[in-house]
Amino acid sequence: QGANIAFGNIKQDTNAPVEVSANVMDINQNTGSAVLSGNVLIGQGAMRLSAASVSIVYNSDRSQIAQMKASGGVTLVSGEDAAEAAQAEYNVTSGMIVLSGNVLLVQGQTAITADRMRVDTTAGTAKMEGRVKTVLNVKN
């Protein structure tokens, strides 16, 4: 089952430049694939995605970056909402981020855990899927 929630307070423009900073970038000269590692931080607009390593996937004619696959523990922060997961796939062209691997989303007082979380940064919404549990901390 799934739960639709708002994520991050502002609409995100997928054409905003994406900045990535890391310690090391390793470019394989045979395949041309690139992997950034060492506290990698991806930033676009108000969205920050930090991970241990990020590998860049190019589109078919290798003229643009199509996807960024972050792994090794991922933290996604947008506005005052924050989500943590094992890995994440950021589809740069569509602005969709798919977090997977015991996702924990913290929004203000509530915390939601699930298997997967699809964040649509352009619409500012997120969809939690798979064993969604909400922890409401009710103050008495």
Place this chain on the structure above:
Amino acid sequence: MQSRIDRHTRLVAWAKITLPIVALAMLSTLFLLSKSVDPIATIPFSESDLADRTQSQQISQPEVFGVTPRGDLISLRAALARQNAEDSALMEAHEVSAKIKLTSGQTVDISAVEALHSSAQNIVTLSGSVFAQTSTGYTFHANELAMSLFDLRADSIGVVTGEGPGFTVAAGQMTLEIPEGESDAHILLKNGVKLVYTPVKEKE
């Protein structure tokens, strides 16, 4: 009628005498009056150039080739190479272009303004706006690059900036090598990497 014939034969007789004399005179003055050509002045070298050349050996259009144990071909071309005045083991080269052909078929083309080749350690230090372009679609600019000729190893000295498909990148240092346990050559950007990707608006 007879007088006209006599005049003709007299004319021819006179011509037979005067014409050779005139030819002789022309020929003799031809070499007397010619401009004096100073052979020394026509050589296109200046004094300083001559002293410079005799002082150290010089090769124009030199080419150096090297093969790594794994079979990558490294070639280095320059417009001019001259032995360093102080240290004879060093060769200075100008307008250098190097090409690394990897066994995987990919290539790395490097160009630089100057290069210093030390035959002792077989290292060539390229300097002066070093520009490297890889066939995988990346380009890099560095101030200095130390490149080995006989194994696949190149290290940038100082910061490096570059471009890849759709993004620009800047890093503290760049190394081209084959990491242990890997068969492919890798370019490692180290000491902090900053990458800026600007998506291109899809043309609907």
